Amino acid sequence: MFRSAFLFLSCITACGFTANAVRAQAAEEETVQAASQVLKEVMAIPLKGIPRALMVDAQGVAIIPGMIKGGFIVGVEHGKGVIIVRDKNGAWQSPNFITVTGGGIGWQAGVQATDVILVFRTQSSVQNMMRGKFTIGADASVAAGPVGRQASAATDITFKSEILSYSRSRGLFLGISLDGAALTIDNRANAAYYGQRPGQPAGQYPQSALNLIMQIASYSNPHAIGQGGDREQVRRQLAESSQHLQALVDPQWQQYLTLPTEVYEGTQLPGAQQLATARSRYQTVATDPRFRSLADRHEFQETYSLLNRYLALTAAAGPGGLNLPPPPQ
Numbered sequence: 001m002f003r004s005a006f007l008f009l010s011c012i013t014a015c016g017f018t019a020n021a022v023r024a025q026a027a028e029e030e031t032v033q034a035a036s037q038v039l040k041e042v043m044a045i046p047l048k049g050i051p052r053a054l055m056v057d058a059q060g061v062a063i064i065p066g067m068i069k070g071g072f073i074v075g076v077e078h079g080k081g082v083i084i085v086r087d088k089n090g091a092w093q094s095p096n097f098i099t100v101t102g103g104g105i106g107w108q109a110g111v112q113a114t115d116v117i118l119v120f121r122t123q124s125s126v127q128n129m130m131r132g133k134f135t136i137g138a139d140a141s142v143a144a145g146p147v148g149r150q151a152s153a154a155t156d157i158t159f160k161s162e163i164l165s166y167s168r169s170r171g172l173f174l175g176i177s178l179d180g181a182a183l184t185i186d187n188r189a190n191a192a193y194y195g196q197r198p199g200q201p202a203g204q205y206p207q208s209a210l211n212l213i214m215q216i217a218s219y220s221n222p223h224a225i226g227q228g229g230d231r232e233q234v235r236r237q238l239a240e241s242s243q244h245l246q247a248l249v250d251p252q253w254q255q256y257l258t259l260p261t262e263v264y265e266g267t268q269l270p271g272a273q274q275l276a277t278a279r280s281r282y283q284t285v286a287t288d289p290r291f292r293s294l295a296d297r298h299e300f301q302e303t304y305s306l307l308n309r310y311l312a313l314t315a316a317a318g319p320g321g322l323n324l325p326p327p328p329q
Helices: 002-043 052-057 123-130 148-153 156-160 187-194 207-219 231-246 251-257 261-265 272-287 289-295 298-315
Strands: 060-070 076-085 096-101 113-120 133-135 142-144 163-169 172-175 182-185
Touching (some): 002 113, 002 163, 002 187, 002 207, 052 207, 060 096, 060 123, 076 113, 076 123, 076 207, 207 272, 207 298, 231 261, 272 289, 272 298
Parallel strands (some): 142 163
Antiparallel strands (some): 060 076, 076 096, 096 182, 113 163, 163 172
16 A cells, blocks of 8 residues: 555656656747847848857857846846857857846836847856856956947947847847846756756757757858858858868768769759758758767858758759758758
8 A cells, every 4th residue: 555655656756857847848948949039030130230240259149038127227137048159169069058137237117028149259258157157247348249330330348348248129139238247057957958867968959959059150150141142152162161071070971971063063053852962961960969079060060051051042043943942040
């Protein structure tokens, strides 16, 4: 009898733990997707987004979607988001969850929530952040970030600052001064999202994490161009990036990651099936945790991003183009 009761209680406890874990994972998934959407919308703002030149040089990017403010003018803020940082080789790493508390932003009365983006410009500020807790203004200097064409007219104070801060609310996007806010790595959220438990190996890379990494890599690509960019220019960039990647891997990987001959020669368009097969192979590497060390490399991320862009431009070329669905964003 006692044994049955014990088993029943154990089952109830296990079911409750599983349900809580699923809910927690769903919440973190929603945060990553929201961060990805915020960044996409902000970067698409005509002449008012974060200057791409700043993204190219960024060492880390923190995105806090829907940060809640209490009080008026100056009050208590709280938010949850993610930070994506580069490693020593320049490759973008998987997102870490963060919480943000305190600080006085000075928003106008009546604003309930806003999206906040922080661009970390130095490795030292990133390293301080990744130690666990970080206070903006105390552990690193901060300034309101320039937007669009303002980048060329930014002050010395702006460009000497380690962090550039931005906010978006009520349809407006602008640089803000975010002094005094504390950023903390949320280890519990990381464990829930990645499926990691104490003493156990990390779980698989969630697709939303990979999407955000590729998104950041695309925006920080020094050769990045707009959607209306020239297909031939992208082809040349893709061929060059692929050759850099090929130089890093052994002959078997070179064969697996090679692109259609037409990409390198530029004499004609590659076949639809050839490009689709190449993208499928790159996607396999990007989503399989066994190949994480390769997928995290800047050279791989750049080539994969350019391959997706080349597919999009070729598919949109109309007659003579490829009959393919748009690549994943």
